[in-house]
Amino acid sequence: xxxDWSAAEQFLAYADGEATLDAVWDHxxxxxxxxxxxxxxxxxxGSDVSRAxxxxxxAFSRVADLDENRERVGxxxxxxxxxxxxxxxxxxxxxxxxxxxxxxxxxxxYLGIGYSLGVGLEPGAYLNLNAPLFLDxxxxxxxxxxxxxxxxxxxxxxxxxxxxxxxxxxxxxGQQRVFDTVFHTEAFATYTPLTLRxxxxxxxxxxxxxxxxxxxxxxxxxxxxxxxxxxxxxxxLRDGPVDRETFLGHLFGGSRLPYRxxxxxxxxxxxxxGIEAVTEAFYLEPADFCERYDPLxxxxxxxx
Numbered sequence: 506x507x508x509d510w511s512a513a514e515q516f517l518a519y520a521d522g523e524a525t526l527d528a529v530w531d532h533x534x535x536x537x538x539x540x541x542x543x544x545x546x547x548x549x550x551g552s553d554v555s556r557a558x559x560x561x562x563x564a565f566s567r568v569a570d571l572d573e574n575r576e577r578v579g580x581x582x583x584x585x586x587x588x589x590x591x592x593x594x595x596x597x598x599x600x601x602x603x604x605x606x607x608x609x610x611x612x613x614x615y616l617g618i619g620y621s622l623g624v625g626l627e628p629g630a631y632l633n634l635n636a637p638l639f640l641d642x643x644x645x646x647x648x649x650x651x652x653x654x655x656x657x658x659x660x661x662x663x664x665x666x667x668x669x670x671x672x673x674x675x676x677x678x679g680q681q682r683v684f685d686t687v688f689h690t691e692a693f694a695t696y697t698p699l700t701l702r703x704x705x706x707x708x709x710x711x712x713x714x715x716x717x718x719x720x721x722x723x724x725x726x727x728x729x730x731x732x733x734x735x736x737x738x739x740x741x742l743r744d745g746p747v748d749r750e751t752f753l754g755h756l757f758g759g760s761r762l763p764y765r766x767x768x769x770x771x772x773x774x775x776x777x778x779g780i781e782a783v784t785e786a787f788y789l790e791p792a793d794f795c796e797r798y799d800p801l802x803x804x805x806x807x808x809x
Contacts, residue, residue, distance in 0.1 A: 506597050506609045508589050508650070509534070510582055512617035513634050517578070520558060520571060520618075526551050534615030537631040538565075541624040544666055545753070546674065557619065567635055568619040577640045578618070584643045585616065592647050595701065599651050600658060602780065603697050604787055607658050614650045622715075623649045625656025625694070626666060638713050644705070649715070651698035659690045662788065677745040680752055684742055684763075685791035687756050692767025693787055699768065714761060721765045725805065728769055732805040735766045766802070773801040 512534035518524035529535060530551045542549035542564060553563035560569045571578070585592070597609050613629035622639075623632045630653035632639070632646060639646050660666060665686045673679030695718050702708055702719060709716035721727050738755050741747060747755075756763065775783050786794055 506593050506612050506614075506654075508585060508593060508614045508616065510585060510616040510634075512615050512631075513578070513582060516618035517575075526555055529554065532615075532617070533613070533629065534617040534631050537615060537624060537626055537629050538617070538620045540626050540628065540666070541621070541631075544626075544669075546671055546749075554619065565619055567621075567633055571618065571635055574635055574640060578634050581634050581640060581643055581646070582616070585646060588647075592650070595647060596651050596654055599697055599701055600654055602700065603655070603693065603783060604658055604662075605784065607662075609658070612654050612657050614654060616646075623653045625653030625660070627657065627660035627664070630654045630657050638711070638715070642711070644707070645715070648698040648702060648707075651701065652694045652715075655694040655697040656690055659693060659787075663690075663791075665690065665791075674749055674752060675746060677742070680746050681742050682792070683752075684738075684756065685795050688763040688767050689789075689791035689794050691763035692771050695764045695768035696771040696783075699772070714764075718761060718764045718768060722769055722772060728765075729805040729808070731760055731762060731766050731769075732802050734760055735762045735802075736806075738762060769805075770798055770801060773804065774798055777801065 512529070512532045515524055515529050515532055519526060519529045539549060547564045549564040553565040554568075557563045557565045557568050558571065596612075596614070600607065600609055600612075615629055615631045616634050617631055618633060618635050620631070620633055622636045623630065625631070630650060632649055632653065634640075634646070639649075663686070669679075669683055669686060673683050699719070699722075708723065709718075709720035721731060742755075746752070771783055771786070774786055786798065789797065
């Protein structure tokens, strides 16, 4: 396990005219970014980076304000360096709590500039240090590194990216498989840093989707609404397919059902059956996970 901030340093050098775009684009961190964009059907190229840096709206976003954030990004990099050993230990400890047999020795957390807040695939995790959430609250880098590293471990176990094709986003059976897979991996990614967030007393004080994910856990009425929406989406997909934009909204937008309902479900699994059941659930096939543990959500279906 290591935290690698060289992509951020390379990007800053590029922004200063001291490195080439190719040097940035060829960094392993941006290989993770490209893989994520390809998975979601986004057309992403090196020119998107340069145009985004100039203020254009491209598939590579969140860099137009880099000049004004430059000093804070540098301070955040320094903060990560100062805490590298402690944070690496925390990431490993919380991953090992869920998947104690996983080999974490070659899990890389790449810190870069631009694109999404964070992504995690089999080659590694990627975090965008120019994100306001991180600049305002540096410890969010740690929580998100745990979240995205959970995706890395998940991909290495389940190989979801290689087993799901672009056509699965278009057919009824494919959309059900994708939804189950995203629900499974996002449930674990949201749940894995939860213990640390609770220890820190940091369960959602900001107006941000990640904090909304946490706040939902302590609001039974909100969870009941989310579970009802989850049931409606599952029914809609059984009758599907739905158009791609609607489907992506079910996965990643709006109510963030895989994150919130999924995490709440794992919280119930641990509460009622212990951490060993959580570990077992990680290795289930996504559809089997959803089927086996769905009855636990009846707690929210039957009134609060």
